[in-house]
Every structure is written in C-alpha cells, then in structure tokens.
Amino acid sequence: MQNIRLRFAPSPTGALHIGGVRTALYNYLLARKHGGTFILRIEDTDQNRYVPGAEQYIVDALKWCGIEPDEGPGYGGTYGPYRQSERKDLYGQYALQLIENGHAYYAFDTPEELDARRLAEKEAGNHTFKYDGKIRMKMRNSLSMEKSDVSALLASGADYTVRLKVPSGETVTVQDQIRGEVSFQSDELDDKVILKGDGMPTYHLANIVDDHLMEITHVIRGEEWLPSTAHHVLLYRFLGWESSMPEFAHLPLILKPSGNGKLSKRDGAKLGIPVFPLSWESDVVEDSFIGFREFGFDPAAVTNFLAFLGWNPGTEQEIFSLEALSQAFSLDKVSKSGARFDFDKAKWFNQQYIQAASNEKLAEVIQPIAAERGYVVSNQFMAGVCGLLKERVTFYTDILNDGYYFFESVKEYDEKTLSKKWKPERAPLFETLRSDLNALPDYSAAATEGVVKSFMAANELGFGDVLPILRIALSGTTKGPGVFEMMELLGKEEIDKRISDLLHQVAP
Ligand code: GLU
Numbered sequence: 001m002q003n004i005r006l007r008f009a010p011s012p013t014g015a016l017h018i019g020g021v022r023t024a025l026y027n028y029l030l031a032r033k034h035g036g037t038f039i040l041r042i043e044d045t046d047q048n049r050y051v052p053g054a055e056q057y058i059v060d061a062l063k064w065c066g067i068e069p070d071e072g073p074g075y076g077g078t079y080g081p082y083r084q085s086e087r088k089d090l091y092g093q094y095a096l097q098l099i100e101n102g103h104a105y106y107a108f109d110t111p112e113e114l115d116a117r118r119l120a121e122k123e124a125g126n127h128t129f130k131y132d133g134k135i136r137m138k139m140r141n142s143l144s145m146e147k148s149d150v151s152a153l154l155a156s157g158a159d160y161t162v163r164l165k166v167p168s169g170e171t172v173t174v175q176d177q178i179r180g181e182v183s184f185q186s187d188e189l190d191d192k193v194i195l196k197g198d199g200m201p202t203y204h205l206a207n208i209v210d211d212h213l214m215e216i217t218h219v220i221r222g223e224e225w226l227p228s229t230a231h232h233v234l235l236y237r238f239l240g241w242e243s244s245m246p247e248f249a250h251l252p253l254i255l256k257p258s259g260n261g262k263l264s265k266r267d268g269a270k271l272g273i274p275v276f277p278l279s280w281e282s283d284v285v286e287d288s289f290i291g292f293r294e295f296g297f298d299p300a301a302v303t304n305f306l307a308f309l310g311w312n313p314g315t316e317q318e319i320f321s322l323e324a325l326s327q328a329f330s331l332d333k334v335s336k337s338g339a340r341f342d343f344d345k346a347k348w349f350n351q352q353y354i355q356a357a358s359n360e361k362l363a364e365v366i367q368p369i370a371a372e373r374g375y376v377v378s379n380q381f382m383a384g385v386c387g388l389l390k391e392r393v394t395f396y397t398d399i400l401n402d403g404y405y406f407f408e409s410v411k412e413y414d415e416k417t418l419s420k421k422w423k424p425e426r427a428p429l430f431e432t433l434r435s436d437l438n439a440l441p442d443y444s445a446a447a448t449e450g451v452v453k454s455f456m457a458a459n460e461l462g463f464g465d466v467l468p469i470l471r472i473a474l475s476g477t478t479k480g481p482g483v484f485e486m487m488e489l490l491g492k493e494e495i496d497k498r499i500s501d502l503l504h505q506v507a508p
Pocket residue numbers: 008009010011043203207220221225
C-alpha cells in the first residue's frame with residue numbers, strides 16, 4: 001500500500017472516551033503498519049456543541065497514549081489548517097457546486113415551519129418525519145419554489161440551509177472493510193443539511209471535503225457513522241470524487257461489561273473510560289471519577305487493552321507493545337460483533353506491564369507521582385520499592401498506596417493479628433532481637449535473616465511467633481514483600497526505630 005493517509009477526526013465536544021481512543025489507535029496502527037501518515041483533524045463546525053479545552057484534552061490524551069499524529073493542529077503538515085473552523089471559507093464553493101449541478105438545494109424553512117410539518121405528518125400517520133424526497137416538494141425550498149422567488153429571497157439575505165438532494169429509488173452501496181457490502185435504499189435517506197445558516201458546513205460536507213483535500217485513503221471510525229456513509233458515498237459521486245473515495249471500515253460497538261447493550265458514557269466514567277479526569281463534566285466529577293492515567297495505568301497497557309477491543313491477532317499472544325501492534329494489526333481481523341468492555345482485563349494487562357518493567361523504569365514513572373504526595377526518595381530507593389512490590393500490584397499508584405510505609409511511618413498496626421500473636425512475656429526477647437539486629441555491621445537480607453533465625457533457635461520460637469510481629473513493626477500488616485528484603489531496603493536505623501515503636505505500643 002502506498003502513501004496511505006489516515007485521520008482521526010474528533011469533534012471537540014468533551015473528553016476523549018475509550019471508543020474514541022480505540023478509533024484513534026486503529027487509525028494510527030494501520031498508518032504505522034504501512035509507513036503511512038496519521039492525521040488529527042478537529043471537526044469543530046458545530047459551535048453549539050463546542051467545549052473549550054476539549055481539543056487540548058484530545059491532544060494530551062493521544063500524546064499520553066503514545067499515538068501522536070504526524071499532521072494536525074500543533075503538529076504541522078502541508079494539508080492544513082487541520083481545524084475545520086479555520087477552513088470555514090472552503091466549504092461554501094462545494095455546496096454551490098452541488099446546487100449548480102442539481103444535487104443540492106436551498107431550503108428556507110424556519111424552525112416553526114419544520115415543526116408544523118412534523119406535526120401535520122404525525123397527524124397524517126407518518127410518525128418518522130424526515131426531510132426527504134417524499135416531503136421536499138411540500139416545503140419551502142429552491143426545488144418547490146419559483147426561481148424568481150428563490151432569487152428574491154437570497155438577495156434579501158433570508159436565512160437558508162443547503163440540503164443534499166438524495167436521488168429516489170436507488171440502492172446506495174458501501175463497501176466496508178469490516179462488514180463487507182452494506183446497502184441502503186435511497187428512499188430511506190433524508191436530505192441532509194450540508195451547509196447551515198451561519199455558513200458553516202455540517203459534519204457531512206466538511207468531512208467529505210476534508211477527506212478529499214487531505215487525500216485520506218482510509219476512514220476508520222465507529223459503527224454509529226455507518227448510516228451516514230450512504231450520504232457520503234453520494235457526496236463523493238456528486239462532487240466527482242468517486243474514483244478517489246477512501247476505503248471505509250466501521251468498528252464494532254463497545255459493549256457494557258455484562259455484554260448487554262452499548263457502553264454508555266456513564267458506565268464508562270464509572271469504569272475509568274476517559275484518559276484523564278474531566279474537569280468540565282460536573283456530573284462525572286460528582287462521581288469522583290478519575291481517568292486511566294490517574295488510576296495508575298501504563299499507557300502501553302491501555303493501548304494493548306484497547307487494541308483487543310474488537311481485534312485479535314489470531315494467535316494466543318496477548319502482550320503487544322505499540323510497535324508490535326503496528327506490525328500485527330490488520331482490518332481483516334477486526335470483528336463485526338460488539339466488543340465487551342472488561343475492566344478486569346484492562347487491569348490484567350496493566351499488571352503484566354508493571355511486572356515486565358525494570359525497577360528503574362518503574363521508579364522513573366512513579367517518582368513524579370510520589371513527589372506530588374510529598375514522598376522524596378532517591379531513584380535507587382524507589383527502584384528497590386518497585387522491585388519488592390511489582391509482583392503484587394495492579395496500578396502504579398498501588399506501589400505508593402499499598403507500600404506507603406516505605407515512605408513514611410506505619411500508620412496503623414494490624415491489631416487483630418497482634419492480639420493473636422503477641423505474647424507480653426516475650427517483650428524482653430524482642431528487645432534482644434532488636435539489639436542483635438542493630439549490632440549487625442552488614443544489614444543485608446541474608447544477614448538479618450541469619451540473626452532472626454538464630455534468635456528463633458535460641459529461644460525455641462517458630463516463624464509464626466516472630467515474623468508476623470516483625471512484619472507488623474515494619475509495615476503495619478502481615479501482607480507484603482519478604483520481610484528481610486524490606487529490612488534491607490529500609491535500613492538499620494529505620495528498622496530499629498520501627499521495632500522500638502511497636503514494642504512501646506504493645507509493651508509500654
Ligand atoms: N467528527 C466525527 C466524530 O466526532 C468524525 C467521524 C468520522 O470519523 O468521520 O466522531
């Protein structure tokens with residue numbers, strides 16, 4: 001495949017949710033696979049739905065995921081501008097061309113007239129009102145009105161929209177890379193508005209014009225756009241661009257974890273769908289929702305997980321770096337049926353990435369989060385903590401949450417275990433153990449283990465008598481990494497203090 005060009009074309013109407021990131025990812029992967037170009041185009045022609053900050057959010061989210069565009073706002077490229085609002089003046093000529101060639105028309109109907117027609121149709125038993133071939137001659141437009149009236153209206157500056165004139169009695173066929181041939185009856189299609197009263201194009205016109213001018217070769221997008229594709233095929237034909245029409249691929253829906261129905265934005269928010277928190281979506285913020293990044297996901301785990309939402313390599317392999325995905329990805333392995341969003345699987349991927357990462361790399365990622373919490377430690381110490389905890393955590397943040405005691409004093413002791421395991425008469429023995437440990441010149445795990453074992457033998461105590469007490473002294477709990485490794489990392493002084501603190505608490 002030569003010079004393939006793919007675009008991700010979000011509307012800046014809110015946060016980038018998992019479905020959007022998956023669409024971006026698949027476009028990115030196919031572009032990378034064939035040495036092509038991945039473009040970000042901001043479709044911001046709908047001023048009413050525009051959310052300030054959303055574009056930056058999208059850019060940041062793609063960057064975090066590691067799927068950065070080659071061309072786009074802020075990235076440059078020779079096909080710009082890449083924001084549709086900055087291309088505003090470009091679209092009118094195509095609407096005009098369509099009108100002149102009889103494929104589009106001016107419509108002067110006011111919102112009140114449209115409402116009245118909708119009501120009249122309903123009363124006549126037509127409950128699914130559409131501005132289409134059956135209705136258009138009953139409306140006020142350049143097809144139903146006298147030419148002179150139309151000219152007079154246009155000259156007077158009357159409000160109008162431009163609508164596509166969908167031909168009647170045709171079967172419009174879309175060749176979809178995932179679904180095969182999909183056909184639509186043109187009589188079922190409405191005469192879509194392509195240019196609005198404010199001179200702005202609607203999605204349909206802007207999308208087609210830009211895909212053409214930006215020489216897009218493949219359109220990969222969500223299934224919800226499949227019905228619009230019939231209109232798009234017509235637009236390509238009417239504009240004379242049919243021979244360079246892109247390939248279409250419509251991705252399967254993402255389903256709720258139960259598999260019952262489409263994943264809603266709200267389910268999504270609860271499960272950690274957006275990449276970051278959504279400061280402007282107050283309803284979601286109320287649920288104190290955080291994003292994938294704040295959850296402590298590794299971006300590579302997120303892209304690996306997302307790649308599998310609707311695609312599989314056809315083998316048992318599940319762990320794929322972005323680079324490996326770029327090589328393995330192909331549209332013919334994308335499924336037609338909906339993909340169940342399984343958050344546990346996302347967590348599983350994350351665990352795999354954390355376990356596979358070197359301690360140093362983990363430390364590098366965690367240090368800034370740790371600093372935000374006021375934990376200031378050396379990289380070497382942090383790498384040590386990561387080494388001890390990485391097999392036991394799901395998220396980066398677990399290293400700081402579960403392992404807080406590596407960074408500050410123990411906050412509370414596991415009283416239940418203490419009440420079972422602590423024998424007050426052993427307090428002097430543990431004082432001896434403390435000073436034996438403190439006397440060690442070398443505080444390696446092997447050395448402390450040696451001391452503890454000799455202590456147990458000398459006092460006829462078993463592991464169960466000593467280790468839980470030591471663990472609780474060090475970390476407050478009986479869970480966690482190996483006790484001697486923890487001791488080595490925390491160091492003699494700190495261990496001495498912690499054992500002493502516990503002894504003061506249980507045997508004051
Ligand atoms: N602006 C559309 C969206 O928000 C783009 C759909 C497409 O890729 O054609 O998803």
